[in-house]
Amino acid sequence: MSCQLEMVATIVGTGSTKYDKHPASSSRELFGEAAAEAFDGIDLTPADLDAVYVGNFMGDLIEDQGHMGPLLADHVGAREAASVRVENACASGGTAVGQAVHAIESGAAEAILVGGVEQMSIADIEHVTDALANAADDVYENEQGLTFPGIYALMARRYMHEFGVTEADLAAVSIKNHNNAVANPLSQFQTEVSQEEVLASKPIATPLRLYDACPVSDGASVVVVASESFAAAHDLDPAAHVLGTGQSSDAVALQDRTAITHTPAAERAATAAYDDAGLTPADVDVAEVHDCFTIAEIMAVEALGFYERGEGARGAVEGETALDGRRPVNPSGGLLGKGHPVGATGVGQLVELTKQLDGRHPNQVEDADVALAHNVGGSGASTTVTILGGA
Amino acid sequence: MSCQLEMVATIVGTGSTKYDKHPASSSRELFGEAAAEAFDGIDLTPADLDAVYVGNFMGDLIEDQGHMGPLLADHVGAREAASVRVENACASGGTAVGQAVHAIESGAAEAILVGGVEQMSIADIEHVTDALANAADDVYENEQGLTFPGIYALMARRYMHEFGVTEADLAAVSIKNHNNAVANPLSQFQTEVSQEEVLASKPIATPLRLYDACPVSDGASVVVVASESFAAAHDLDPAAHVLGTGQSSDAVALQDRTAITHTPAAERAATAAYDDAGLTPADVDVAEVHDCFTIAEIMAVEALGFYERGEGARGAVEGETALDGRRPVNPSGGLLGKGHPVGATGVGQLVELTKQLDGRHPNQVEDADVALAHNVGGSGASTTVTILGGA
Numbered sequence: 001m002s003c004q005l006e007m008v009a010t011i012v013g014t015g016s017t018k019y020d021k022h023p024a025s026s027s028r029e030l031f032g033e034a035a036a037e038a039f040d041g042i043d044l045t046p047a048d049l050d051a052v053y054v055g056n057f058m059g060d061l062i063e064d065q066g067h068m069g070p071l072l073a074d075h076v077g078a079r080e081a082a083s084v085r086v087e088n089a090c091a092s093g094g095t096a097v098g099q100a101v102h103a104i105e106s107g108a109a110e111a112i113l114v115g116g117v118e119q120m121s122i123a124d125i126e127h128v129t130d131a132l133a134n135a136a137d138d139v140y141e142n143e144q145g146l147t148f149p150g151i152y153a154l155m156a157r158r159y160m161h162e163f164g165v166t167e168a169d170l171a172a173v174s175i176k177n178h179n180n181a182v183a184n185p186l187s188q189f190q191t192e193v194s195q196e197e198v199l200a201s202k203p204i205a206t207p208l209r210l211y212d213a214c215p216v217s218d219g220a221s222v223v224v225v226a227s228e229s230f231a232a233a234h235d236l237d238p239a240a241h242v243l244g245t246g247q248s249s250d251a252v253a254l255q256d257r258t259a260i261t262h263t264p265a266a267e268r269a270a271t272a273a274y275d276d277a278g279l280t281p282a283d284v285d286v287a288e289v290h291d292c293f294t295i296a297e298i299m300a301v302e303a304l305g306f307y308e309r310g311e312g313a314r315g316a317v318e319g320e321t322a323l324d325g326r327r328p329v330n331p332s333g334g335l336l337g338k339g340h341p342v343g344a345t346g347v348g349q350l351v352e353l354t355k356q357l358d359g360r361h362p363n364q365v366e367d368a369d370v371a372l373a374h375n376v377g378g379s380g381a382s383t384t385v386t387i388l389g390g391a
Numbered sequence: 392m393s394c395q396l397e398m399v400a401t402i403v404g405t406g407s408t409k410y411d412k413h414p415a416s417s418s419r420e421l422f423g424e425a426a427a428e429a430f431d432g433i434d435l436t437p438a439d440l441d442a443v444y445v446g447n448f449m450g451d452l453i454e455d456q457g458h459m460g461p462l463l464a465d466h467v468g469a470r471e472a473a474s475v476r477v478e479n480a481c482a483s484g485g486t487a488v489g490q491a492v493h494a495i496e497s498g499a500a501e502a503i504l505v506g507g508v509e510q511m512s513i514a515d516i517e518h519v520t521d522a523l524a525n526a527a528d529d530v531y532e533n534e535q536g537l538t539f540p541g542i543y544a545l546m547a548r549r550y551m552h553e554f555g556v557t558e559a560d561l562a563a564v565s566i567k568n569h570n571n572a573v574a575n576p577l578s579q580f581q582t583e584v585s586q587e588e589v590l591a592s593k594p595i596a597t598p599l600r601l602y603d604a605c606p607v608s609d610g611a612s613v614v615v616v617a618s619e620s621f622a623a624a625h626d627l628d629p630a631a632h633v634l635g636t637g638q639s640s641d642a643v644a645l646q647d648r649t650a651i652t653h654t655p656a657a658e659r660a661a662t663a664a665y666d667d668a669g670l671t672p673a674d675v676d677v678a679e680v681h682d683c684f685t686i687a688e689i690m691a692v693e694a695l696g697f698y699e700r701g702e703g704a705r706g707a708v709e710g711e712t713a714l715d716g717r718r719p720v721n722p723s724g725g726l727l728g729k730g731h732p733v734g735a736t737g738v739g740q741l742v743e744l745t746k747q748l749d750g751r752h753p754n755q756v757e758d759a760d761v762a763l764a765h766n767v768g769g770s771g772a773s774t775t776v777t778i779l780g781g782a
């Protein structure tokens with residue numbers, strides 16, 4: 001009963017751990033580190049927050065810890081805030097962002113800490129693989145032995161067949177993103193890779209090789225989202241505005257999809273976000289997209305309307321999505337180069353893009369005014385798209 | 392960027408499975424059964440939904456299935472809806488309701504299926520106990536051997552010491568709620584219990600006995616929430632309006648609380664909900680509260696402003712919260728008698744209260760115009776309060 005006009009959501013603070021193996025740090029420690037950075041230097045304390053939204057995928061499976069909302073809210077000093085864990089597999093972070101924007105726009109909250117966190121490296125890799133498989137359909141995929149490298153390999157194989165794309169084309173995405181990651185201090189990998197190295201890396205699920213896949217990562221990222229009126233009243237300097245959000249879903253099991261060489265949920269989420277923002281793909285200056293595998297970035301840039309279907313590989317192959325290209329994609333290094341602490345990823349994209357819009361990114365894109373984040377859960381069953389504008 | 396005035400959320404459909412042991416049904420089957428009931432007889436199909444919000448606590452731990460949002464959305468026929476799993480331990484359902492109301496009030500969605508589901512009985516009881524313990528602080532509670540019966544026993548013991556309350560007073564809550572459950576076809580237990588039986592039941596964590604505790608249950612409950620304007624445009628007959636919502640948090644670990652004989656998060660959530668609705672405790676005609684243990688209902692009716700601190704036991708002992716009392720509490724049977732399929736519980740409370748406001752509850756409260764739901768996660772770290780009004 002509290003909706004008011006023009007509760008525009010703005011980003012007034014950001015923080016992130018390095019994405020890396022942090023075997024000695026619990027989720028609460030990682031989240032606390034990211035939150036401390038976000039509040040450093042702004043005239044706001046965690047006790048001022050109305051809410052804390054946490055994207056987390058596998059805390060219960062890895063750390064025996066559910067109920068992360070109040071646990072992390074209390075840990076960062078926001079004990080009384082309305083708090084919640086939002087889970088949408090690898091899109092948990094992006095979904096938490098959307099939920100928070102709704103709460104701001106409804107007038108139910110004026111200042112929200114939206115964060116994501118994942119601790120994966122304390123468990124052995126078989127356990128992590130099992131946990132990740134919870135994002136797929138247990139009955140029709142996992143129990144049949146199909147895990148995510150296999151699922152994306154099926155998509156890649158068919159895509160390559162339909163559109164004449166090669167392993168070298170996939171490799172171009174990996175090379176670009178690993179090379180972008182070098183200058184980003186938050187990246188897990190900070191070494192350039194060559195085409196020769198990518199194509200010589202071991203197959204993990206043919207046609208995908210090791211360098212076609214993102215790593216297992218630990219980390220946390222947060223943004224402080226506030227209404228424009230709250231920011232003004234508290235003398236907070238908005239670093240970016242949320243211009244539009246979109247979310248859509250699809251069948252979880254690949255076998256139930258109408259398409260496996262494009263991503264309808266992402267297309268719908270993008271359309272919704274563009275409509276919400278009153279913008280078109282041509283307006284986007286820089287994007288962070290969900291490149292869990294190289295093929296995923298190719299399908300992402302198509303779903304977002306940057307390329308026609310079957311044309312997405314051109315972005316990396318022809319340098320159009322490179323740092324100095326006409327529309328840079330994943331200047332952070334993406335999931336392939338920066339890393340993928342699952343619940344944190346969708347929020348980390350906003351941390352990166354806020355820096356771009358604020359003119360302080362280590363891989364700064366010139367004249368970036370409109371930025372887009374694309375976050376995917378499972379093999380495309382959940383997708384969120386968030387469009388930010390410079391303040 | 393889409394907020395509009397007066398996007399009041401209304402409830403246009405409800406559905407629920409019986410709460411019981413359903414060892415042959417998966418979460419998706421239970422959820423599907425509840426959703427089918429909600430759409431039966433209304434002029435709306437799942438494909439018309441903008442979003443599906445799912446409260447679920449332990450699907451990943453029990454069924455190896457995370458990513459329940461799109462999985463269940465697709466299963467009920469809403470494949471393209473924005474979908475999400477909301478997890479706040481035993482308050483997952485109530486939290487999902489609040490998130491959905493925000494989305495409606497922001498204008499981001501016009502029709503949302505909000506459901507909750509839990510499948511617990513397919514696992515052995517030790518595994519369920521471990522899973523439930525994820526709602527507590529793993530470091531400071533679980534690893535020290537403290538699980539929920541023990542946590543609530545500590546609260547009960549101190550409460551009894553401070554306020555002179557007896558085991559017979561606790562038993563009055565159990566007797567009332569078990570007796571209410573008899574007439575509710577959705578209840579797990581449909582047998583009256585006597586004071587003698589409650590006081591002779593085996594101790595599970597002194598001073599709490601078996602009949603002081605809710606059971607392990609399977610089940611699903613859903614409500615269809617729509618904006619008033621959407622309901623009008625689609626000729627849907629609102630069964631109830633959402634007058635107000637409130638949510639607050641507290642430290643997860645009992646040792647970190649400022650209080651263990653009252654529940655500050657619930658007090659804050661109630662205050663927020665009353666403020667949002669423009670109502671006071673005196674306006675509430677009927678309430679469903681989170682009686683996971685008898686002591687929890689006593690603290691709940693105090694937190695909601697129905698009784699002063701230390702006076703809550705009077706409700707059941709003196710018959711004031713009985714079906715024919717001045718303000719009935721848990722006419723459904725509550726968690727003690729109806730059951731507690733964790734993620735479903737907070738949504739199931741709204742199913743019950745909508746029936747009360749619509750005049751079709753098996754334990755109908757006369758002249759019920761304002762109804763309140765109180766849903767708790769952990770031992771009080773999360774609480775949501777939702778106030779409904781008759782349509």
